[in-house]
Amino acid sequence: MWRTNFSVYLGEENDNDFLGFIVENNLFMIVDIIEFDKEKGRQLVKEIINGIINQEINSLAVFEELLSLKINQANLPLGFSLAAGYLTDSKLYLKTYNDGEVHIKRDRQLAKIISVNKSASGFIKENDLLIFSTKNFNDDLGGIEKIKKFTQSAKPHEIVETLTPELKAGQDSKAIALLINFQKDTVEEVVDNKKSIFSKIKEDFFRLNNYPENYKKKKYTLVFVVVILLVLVWSVGFSYQRRQEAMWQKKITAAKEAVQKKLKEADETAFLDLAQALSLVNEARIEADKLEKNTPKKHQGDVNKIKQLISSEESKLLKKEEKNYEEYYDLAFESKDIEGIKLYLDANLLAILDNKKGVVYSLALDKKSLDKKISSDFKSAKIIARYQNEISSFVPGEGIIKFADGKSKKVIENDKEWGEVIDIKIYNGNIYLLDKGKDQIYKYLVAEGGYSQKQSYFVSGNAIDLSDATSMAIDSAVYIGFSNYVAKYISGVRDEFKTNFPDDKLSLTKVITNKELEKVYVWDKNHEVIYVLAKNGSYEKQIKSSIISKAVDIVVFENSAYLLVGQKIYKIDLD
Numbered sequence: 001m002w003r004t005n006f007s008v009y010l011g012e013e014n015d016n017d018f019l020g021f022i023v024e025n026n027l028f029m030i031v032d033i034i035e036f037d038k039e040k041g042r043q044l045v046k047e048i049i050n051g052i053i054n055q056e057i058n059s060l061a062v063f064e065e066l067l068s069l070k071i072n073q074a075n076l077p078l079g080f081s082l083a084a085g086y087l088t089d090s091k092l093y094l095k096t097y098n099d100g101e102v103h104i105k106r107d108r109q110l111a112k113i114i115s116v117n118k119s120a121s122g123f124i125k126e127n128d129l130l131i132f133s134t135k136n137f138n139d140d141l142g143g144i145e146k147i148k149k150f151t152q153s154a155k156p157h158e159i160v161e162t163l164t165p166e167l168k169a170g171q172d173s174k175a176i177a178l179l180i181n182f183q184k185d186t187v188e189e190v191v192d193n194k195k196s197i198f199s200k201i202k203e204d205f206f207r208l209n210n211y212p213e214n215y216k217k218k219k220y221t222l223v224f225v226v227v228i229l230l231v232l233v234w235s236v237g238f239s240y241q242r243r244q245e246a247m248w249q250k251k252i253t254a255a256k257e258a259v260q261k262k263l264k265e266a267d268e269t270a271f272l273d274l275a276q277a278l279s280l281v282n283e284a285r286i287e288a289d290k291l292e293k294n295t296p297k298k299h300q301g302d303v304n305k306i307k308q309l310i311s312s313e314e315s316k317l318l319k320k321e322e323k324n325y326e327e328y329y330d331l332a333f334e335s336k337d338i339e340g341i342k343l344y345l346d347a348n349l350l351a352i353l354d355n356k357k358g359v360v361y362s363l364a365l366d367k368k369s370l371d372k373k374i375s376s377d378f379k380s381a382k383i384i385a386r387y388q389n390e391i392s393s394f395v396p397g398e399g400i401i402k403f404a405d406g407k408s409k410k411v412i413e414n415d416k417e418w419g420e421v422i423d424i425k426i427y428n429g430n431i432y433l434l435d436k437g438k439d440q441i442y443k444y445l446v447a448e449g450g451y452s453q454k455q456s457y458f459v460s461g462n463a464i465d466l467s468d469a470t471s472m473a474i475d476s477a478v479y480i481g482f483s484n485y486v487a488k489y490i491s492g493v494r495d496e497f498k499t500n501f502p503d504d505k506l507s508l509t510k511v512i513t514n515k516e517l518e519k520v521y522v523w524d525k526n527h528e529v530i531y532v533l534a535k536n537g538s539y540e541k542q543i544k545s546s547i548i549s550k551a552v553d554i555v556v557f558e559n560s561a562y563l564l565v566g567q568k569i570y571k572i573d574l575d
Contacts, residue, residue: 001184001185002087002090002124002182002183002184002185003182003183003184003185004023004180004181004182004183005155005156005157005180005181005183006023006028006156006178006179006180006181007156007157007159007160007178007179008021008023008030008160008176008177008178008179009137009160009163009164009167009175009176009177009179010175010176011137011140011167011174011175011176012174013174014174016034016035016036017032017033017034017035017036017174018031018032018033018036018037018038018040018041018042019031019032019174019176020041020042020044020045021132021176021178022045022048022049022084023178023180024049024053025049025053026053026086026087026088027048027049027052027053027084027085027086028084028085028086028087028130028132028178028180029048029082029083029084029085029132029178030082030083030084030100030132030133030134030176030177030178031044031045031080031081031082032080032081032082032099032134032136032174032176033076033077033079033080033081034077034079034080035077035079036076036077036080040074044070044074044076047070047073047074048067048070051066051069051070052066052067052070052086057086057088057093058088059093059264059268060093060095060119060120060121060268063086063093063095064093064095064119067082067084067095071097079098080097080098081097081098081099081100081134081135081136082095082096082097082098082100083095083096083097083100083101083102083132083133083134083178084096084100084132085102085130085132087124090123090124091121091122091123091124091269092121092122092123092124092130092272093119093121093268094113094114094119094120094121095114095118095119096114096115096116096117096118096119097116097117098116098117099115099116099134099135099136100115100116100132100133100134101114101115101131101132101133101134101135101138102114102115102120102130102131102132102133103130103131103133103144103147104128104129104130104131104272105128105129105131105148105151105154106125106127106128106129107498108496109496109498110144110147110148110151111144111538112144113271113272114271115135120268120271120272121268121269121271121272122268122269122270122271122272122273122276123269123272123273123276124182125182126182126183126184127154127181127182127183128181128182129151129154129156129179129180129181129182130179130180130182131147131151131177131178131179131180132177132178132180133176133177133178134174134175134176134177136174136175136176137175137176137177140167140170140175141163141166141167150162150163150166154181155181156179156180156181159179160177160179248295248296248299251291251295252291252295252299252302252303252306255287255288255291255306256302256306256309258284258287259284259287259288259306259309259310260309262280262281262283262284262287263280263281263284263309263310263313265280266278266280266281266284266313266317267313267316267317270317274317274500274502274539275500275502277317278314278317278318278502281310281313281314281317284310284313285307285310288303288306288307288310291303291306292307317502318502318503318541318542319540319541319542320541320542320544321541321542321543321544322544322545323543323544323545323572323573323574324545324572325545325547325563325570325571325572326570326571327568327569327570327571328368328562328568328569328570328571329363329368329370329568329569330567330568330569331352331361331370331567331568331569332567332568334361334370334372335357336567337357338354338357338359338361338567339354339356339357339567340352340353340354340361340552340553340564340567341353341354341355341552341553342382342383342384342552342553343553343554343555343562343564344384344385344386344555345386345514345555345556345557345562346385346386346387346388346426347516348364348365348366348557349362349363349364349365349386350362350363350364350365350555350557350562350569351384351385351386351391352564353378353381353383353384353393354378355378355379355380355381355382356379357374357379358374358375358376358377358378358379359372359373359374359378360372360373360375360378360384360386360391360393360403362386363569365557365558365562373391373403373406375401375403375408376408377393377395377398377401377403377408378391378393378403380395380396380398381393381394381395381401382394382395382396383421383422383423383424384424385424385425385426385431386426387426387429388429389404390402390403390404391403391404392411392424392426392431394421394424394433396421397414398410398414399411399412399413399414399415400412400424400431400444411450411451412431412444412450412451415454417438418433418435418437418438418442419435419436419437419438419440420435420436420437420438421433421434421435421436421437422434422435422436422469422470422471423471423472425472425473425474427474427476428446429446430443430444430445430446431443431444431451432444432457432472432474432478433454434466434469434471434472434480435466436466436467436468436469439463439464439465439466439467440456440457440458440463440466441456441457441458441472441478441480442454442455442456442457443455443456443457456492457478457489457492458489458492459491459492459493462489462492462493462494464480464487464494466480468482468483469481469482470482470483470508470509470510470511471509471510471511472511473511473512473513473514473520474514475513475514475515475517475535476490476515477489477490477495478490479497479511479513479520480511481508481509481510481511481522482508483506483507483508484501484506484507484508485499485501485506485508486499486508486511486520486522486533486537488537497535497536497537498537499522499533499537499539500537500538500539501522501531501539502539502542503527505527506524506527507524507525507526507527508522508523508524509523509524509525509526510522510523510553510554511523512554512555512556513535513556516558517556518535519532519533519534519535519540520532520533520534520535520537521533521556521561521574523548523551523554524548525548525549525551526549527549528544528545528546528548528549529542529543529544529548530542530543530548530554530561530572530574532574543561543572543574545572547563547565547570547572548563548572550563550565551563551564551565551570552564552565556574559573559574559575560572560573560574561574
């Protein structure tokens, strides 16, 4: 059971408008109706309460239908706005109309769930804070970032007390918001341990009756006996087959209905809790697997259709997109024995390191033009970076060597304090080295005649274990890729950036972003996937393609992935 704490903010009402709210029997709602009599508004609120809390609401569709019915009966004007929710057990059904909005704060993250004419459902967690409001309220307050600042406290009344002076200082006409905090009730629930009793279905098969002892034996010809026996056997066999067929049809129908019910629930849950939705999909898959084990071959087609339903729903929830790829450039035109091992993107120029030949090729992705730079230092390089027509290579035991104007020059001497340097990035001319062996990111600032002494990028107390680090990306913030997550730092301080990949089985190879890209891309080579994340870490979708697992390295330019496979560069559209 859940206990709710709530508080309401009501702005100044116009004489011709109505603002109202409901917090009763697990029903939560705010409504803003322009040019509507206040007495009629209060009557509408009562009717909605009576029309909903007395009904059995077991799905989002039922909740929407009841709301729609009351709105139509009240004949509301077109300009009304409404945001409503109904809690049943731990599941919350949500619906908004026009300028209605619903936000949720969970684990220090604040996000808009729905707005305009949309609906959603999902599972509530302890300490969740729900905000039912209108666009008017959020605009007056200054948008989601400003709201986030005011919701540091989990107590609704403290939040309202904090934001009231801010709103009263401006124009808060028609501003309304209902803030609800959910806590688990401390009263222990009584669980009925009695087992459910299910009726058993008995199938009656053919039975032979005992004849009376005084039955008079009759003589039958052999032919008549054989005919009767054959008819008897055929009748029994046909009856058995028919019953078996009916039994399997019944099993398949029941399994399909159970699966469809779980998939529908998963679809309704996904918006608020993707992990829970995927768990429901997995439960549906287990049901299908159980059915498949004992199903006769003639019915396997029916089982396969059920499994296809499950796969289709899973792809929809995961926003999984299967993409084709195209050959973008064949490096063999330059040399048949090219063997690239690393890529580095600088603006539109893709640098390709071939350390066997001691060559770095530069491919202009917008023009498909290629040039190359040759240096013996490149033969010892493991990683490279490109910046303003200069190639910097990290050479173990030597240092960082820069190649420009046809000449090589050591710009940073080998440092005995370096451990295992696995990545290099250049941002605004400054060089960053990711050292997983020493749990450090070293920063070398541009200085007169070269570079400064190394500095730790991390602010004191913010360094983390980098032994599992795989890569680094910079867009002013620094992103560090690990095998199963990505960390983000801003000016050396750990950000609240939190990845929520939909799959626990991760083997992340590289994190990719830069100041020109609006997203963060994460390459999982083993699972043939490129994950697309927002820059706050939230999951958006995943791109699958068989070529992804064959790539040696990947970069992203203008919403397309460029993959190095052998002597060829392949392209995948990520939009």
